[in-house]
Amino acid sequence: MREERVHRLLEPVEVAGDGQLGRHGWSLTPGPPRRRPSFGYRGQVADIPFGIDFGGTGIKGAPVDLTAGEFAAERERIKTPSPATPEAVAEVFVDLLGRFPDSTGPVGVTVPGVVRHGVVHSAANIDESWVGTDADRLFTDATGRDVHVVNDADAAGLAEVRYGAAKGRGGLVIVTTLGTGIGSALVYDGVLVPNSELGHLEIDGHDAESRAANSAREREGLSMKHWAKRLTTYYRTLEMLFSPELFVVGGGISKQSEEFLPLVEIDTEIVPATLLNKAGVVGAALCVVEELDE
Known part of the structure; x- marks a missing residue:
């Protein structure tokens, strides 16, 4: 099958x-x-994969045309349940998929945690009950569909390389998302190296995301100039460790990139993400097709 x-x-x-x-x-x-x-959308939503982006406040999903990296139908959003236990989230997924009755393809799902072989191994920003959960099996059983779960930053990063700001770029590309924490994706010559978790590097005695995430800027009332100094320290550390060809910066704050990215003083080219809130859904759909293609 x-x-x-x-x-x-x-x-x-x-x-x-x-x-x-x-x-x-x-x-x-x-x-x-x-x-x-070709990953083409051939006129029937049933023929193409479905992407779900599981976030702290909302769960978004849509069928995705992977030829263009675009939604094949209007995206739906459902509020994330509280508490967001695996079982409660699975119920939301069933509801979400039910809003697309013509969609029967495989489902890619992003989760904000380390994922290995479909099992969630960390829960820094989600309910602790996720740790040890076989999410692939849980969601497959709940939905009756082929489901593959991937780290949220990895999905967004792969989408940016395939369709967005890093399209066509070779070598090592590091995609970071600046939000509640710092998500990261390492993509080398178009191939994802999963679960990098570079937001948890220790820099100057602190977890990097506790000082440089957008939430730290908001919590401490930092000016863009002051925050850019912290980002400079963070990206210089990544530069020293990995010598990438390109940094791509995502997250909601990337819409204001002109206010802080020019102030980040590093040697490597650094650009804002272009897919914005589409990246997670598109990347999830891309990952499930590649998993099935193995």
Whole structure:
């Protein structure tokens, strides 16, 4: 059944030497002409994957046309339950998917925590009952669909590399999200290195996100100039450790990037994310197709 569904999803097209699809992303290594999946929206929502972005205040979802990295139907949003236990969230997912009766494809889900083989291993900003939960199995059983769970920052980062600010960029790209915490995604030549959790680096004796996340700026009433100094320290540390080709900065505050990014003094190019609140949903859908393609 899984193979049949994948073949329906992946309609091959000819391409010329621009790489191949790996476990979590497109490799940008040049090669001979090959066939790759088009991820096309062929007129039926049932034919394409569905992305769900599980956040602290809202759960958003939509079917996604992976040819363009766009929603194939208008996105729906449901308030995150309180407490947001795995079982309560699973009920919301069933409700959300029920709003798209024509959608029967596989489902990608983002979770704000470390995810390995479908099991959640951390819960820094979600209910502690998530730790040890086999989320892949829980959501598959609840929805009756093929479900793959991925770290939220990883999904957003992969989407930015595939469709957004880092599209077409080779080498190491580091995508960060500045919000309640600092999420991170490492993507090397289009392939995701999952669960980097670079917001938890210790810098000057502090957890980095406790000093440099947007929530720290708001909590302490920092000016953009003062906050940019902290961001400079953070990104210089990442620069020293990884020597990336590009930093992409996401999160809601990235809409105001012109007020602080020019003040971040580093050598590496640093740009704002472009997918904004679409990144999680689009990235989740992309990840589930790649998981099924293995």
